[in-house]
Amino acid sequence: MDTLIQYVEFWAEKQGNKIALIDRNNSWSYKKLKNKISDLQRFFTEYGLKKGDTIGFSGEKSVNLVSVYISLFGLGINVVPLPEKMNVNKKIDETLRISNCDYVIKHDYYNDEFWIDAVNDFLNCEKGKRINIRSKSNESSELIDFDEKTYFNLTSGSTGDPKIVNVKNKKLIFNAKAVNAKYPMLTSDCYTCFFSTDMHPHELFVKPLISGAKCLLINTDELINLDNILRKNNISHMLLTPHTLKSMLKISKDFNSWSSIKNILIGGEFVPLSLRKSCFEKTGRLVTVAWGSTETSGISITLPEEIAFTDESFIGEALPGYEVKVDKETKELLIKSDSCLDSYKNFNGENPLTTDGFYKTGDLAEISEDGLIKLNGRKNSLVKVNGRKIPLNILEIKALKIPELDEVYVMNHIDESLITVFYSADTKYQSKVRVLLKNLLEIHLSDVSYRIVYLEEIPKLENGKTNRDYLENFYKKREYGTELKWKQKQ
Structure with missing residues (x-):
């Protein structure tokens, strides 16, 4: 089997009454998921959507989000993930235009209704057609499952302009199988992913659904009840970012609630050794560092457990089905598999x-x-200042070895030949960390001008990555003044 439709039909037949999806208010069996997909495919077809159309989709992390993605994949419709809180702005406008979207669909979770708009109407803020889709029968008709389905996944843009990656549906399946081969998931297991709905949304549901496991969909505002959620659902597999794990370790009051967890995969950003140790000391659970990208359809390299607490620069070994090598001249990491991108659309x-x-x-x-x-860093993180090449992210890795440091971000200002180091730490350690950072920078930036700026919190994008544009604008406005402090605006 190499499509999600095939897996849903398989598990609906084999264990139809077993829970497939669960969110804060809903619990769907595999049989109900199949019926919902059938209803959605019928509706989208009657509305006039057809194979080859491109749809921008926005919805809360919920059972409905999963059913929409799978139904559209089956219809051969290209899907572009959009932010959950979606208002017309420059980024949304650009995303819809460069992806050549025909329609925009937004799901209203609380009313269980869909808005569907032609793109031009949406961009002009004209209200689209509001639809309430209810199951028409207890038995679904045969699901539609075209062979060639395309998923337009967006890169975060954290290392440049966002790009739209063409990924066939079968590539998502290949990647999920590779991860599950290394970290097996049983039908009795429960999986949850804490990514936002526009950050690799397939990671929210593909791996558990091909395994016949339960997929739990948790929104950020539910984390206040983290311990109860962990106990109630016996979560066995997690996928999250370092930022989210750090927050969870602060929120959790009863680390015994983590006892059912078999595997914690963490990626999206650099994972400090201090965070790995903190998680293990508090929960007794090892963190598995995972490397992947939009272009590889997800996780493709993981760190073996036996070296979990070694050099932070190691990201591990390739998963089954992935081949890696280093270019002899450029020293760039190269990776190949059946799940890697075909091309960029834009x-x-x-x-x-x-x-x-x-x-x-x-x-x-x-x-x-x-x-x-x-x-050893990124190609585009090497900046030239006063004739010297400086790897900014290597500076960040070295800085994160300071135990009291929470987060750090290093930025280059070409117009002023200046390096700025933004950092956050508990207020009682603020001065100590500043001195240690200064000592570090004196060693590595002895002939380069630099500025150290304290922030109560490093600003984040919805997907948990550093909001680099915000910091750049913040620097340009000199909002931190003479004391080099800044309180993040809420």
């Missing part, structure tokens, strides 16, 4: 693939004799 720059089909990750790396991959 990118006219350098070909992202080598002539022999390897994806050029942009990461600088080395591979040990036993296959362990160590990152």
